[in-house]
Amino acid sequence: FRVWRVGLIRRVTRNERHQQRVGVQLLTQNATLVKLRLKAAGTPATAASAVSRPAVLISSMPQAQKEVDVVVKKGLLHDRQNIEMVVADATHLLKVKDTIERGSDYEIVRFEVMRK
Secondary structure, three states: OOOEEEEEEEEEEEOOOOOEEEEEEEEEEEEEEEEEEEEEOOOOOOHHHOEEEEEEEOOOOHHHOOEEEEEEEOOOOOOEEEEEEEEOOEEEEEEEEEEEEEOOOEEEEEEEEEEO
16 A cells, blocks of 8 residues: 655756756645546436546545545546546545646646535
């Protein structure tokens, strides 16, 4: 078992000796790999019709929260509804609440947990 931490590089500097220093902002001490099941609007709500994509849960587990923050690939949630998050053996219905941050290849999205 491994404990994963997730961070973003916020700053890269170089000194006169050409040594580089990197500033990293730690987003979480306990990241969890999850799968998001994405269903296009108007499709039946069955797991078979969904496309699963990996994502990283960076807030506490959804059983204890009304909102969760998840790091996803940029553009993943474009024109999508009815998002299910699979954590271990549990499935949670999510509703996009807000995009917290966007980078060149990622988005941090806050979801409301609709059903546990």
